[in-house]
Amino acid sequence: MTTIDQSAQEGVRTFEQPDGYLTHYRVWGAEAAPDLVVMLHGGMSHSGWQAPLGTRLAELGAGVAFLAVDLRGSGLNAVRGHIPAGDLAVEDVARLLDSIRAARPGTRIHLAGWCFGAQVATVVAARLAERTVLASLLMVCPGFFFNERYNDVLDRSIDAALDVVEVLDLGVEPSRPFIKIPLRPGDFTDDADWLAAIDADRLKLGHVTVGTVDSWEEIAVASEKDYARIGRLPVRAVFGRRDKLVDNARVRAFLEAHPDLEVHELDTGHAVQFEEPDALTRLIAAFVTGAAAGPTP
Template sequence: MIQFQEAVIQKHLQSDGYETHYRLWGQPQGEDVIILLHGGISHSEWQSPIGERLSSNSKISFIAVDRRGSGLNAIDRGHLPSKEREIEDMVSFIRAFEGSYTRIHLAGWCFGAQVAAIVASVLEKEGVLSSFLMIAPGFAFQERYGDVLRLTKHAMFEVIKEFNLNPEPNHAFMPVPLQSTDFTDNTDWHEYVLNDELRLWKVTESTYKVWSELADWSHLALSEIKKLPMLVVFGNKERLVDNESVKQLVQERVKSSVIRMEMLEAGHAVQFDKPEQLTEIITSFIVEVQ
């Protein structure tokens, strides 16, 4: 059974009154902090393997935030109202830590890396960030998952049309076609994912639309990252992300002089399969860019 050490859970108030929850490992102030954005159906607790090891083996603080509609955020679960709101949430959240840490390092896992790329393109101009990290970034899907996702959305929209349905905007009814085996081969983690009451298996129609808009925006945002040192970590047992396409995209678009790429023997949830190696890579990268 997967068990975690207790993280400090806190809240950040957004401009529209929404409370964004986050988990903190390490000190609430200091030199370096990594702020990580999670993927589509997951939440901050999925990043515990990184947070626990960073706080135990270094002085780097680690914050994993629950994006709107996810994790510990109980209001409008599975609902994203707009792409602008999503980015404003994360920009506001990160700015809130400028007075607490000397250096802020932005990170994203899975779809969270796409959201983080947009945020990085905004905050780089303000000098807020010291580096940018992406873990199993979901900029391009393998053909199998891309087809499954497309067919799932098409089928749901056909049902809505056939029965002339008009779902409430914040009602999460559309399934996300992901299985525990898409993330890892580890059976203990399969059990964790299947029993995780905070994961999202259904989202609103708006969320699917916003996800697509953010994905398109993130490709453009990569081209606007000009100076931030960058770390990209892939798993060679991926069942979701097309690693080679993502590598090519990063190399063609990002203009930073420092782009470090690493490949680990892991599935999509690299933090599940190789937490020690992943944390060592992250730590060494942070030390290099200090």
């Protein structure tokens, strides 16, 4: 039976942020692996959605390890659906990477992001550009620009929720999620088993706070500017040819400004890791191998 990893036990670790917040993350593969891929998820999902990729990368052997992070307010992390500030979510990742670097000296760290996670990863990579912490930046269905349908639905959903609060004069706590995320399982994949798995996933976000919406916008705007500030870091991107959310043509044109870019396309929807995990694993393993001559922490 196809399921999404919701475990709070096996393979899950935590990192304590300066404010006491615990960032949860999942790990696959050997501790001594020379290359480590650190993956950030999209807005609605969590680290468990990356389990098919992590499992297959670990099966390749001891050469590549995989770590998937729950962003602040998502997955197994506390106060689900709430990000107080975009900069806080970005700094969470940067501090975790510093911790990983200290714990795994000599390991090449490849920061990756799926969907909105690619935007978060871009901002983090720009902040770390001068410190040679990262060996490459990997993107899967990067969500820099979404199609008109999703943008319109998202705007309508946010406006409707805010209108209700204003009209009814409701006193909503800042950490209370009440804005519905207008995504359906069918936006990610057409595979029947994965549609059922997404529907049954109790850790996915259904509603978010105003702070989260503002934080997402803050990170999105920053990522477009910061992409030019990642230095000579190799960028590798994979697109789903049948993606219903991302404006592939516009994103590809945007990414082409970088001097060291490699792009691939698979015949999938938005959730490439669900539909073609083996093909995605092979591509990422090849990306990591190709970046091996890059900066070493």
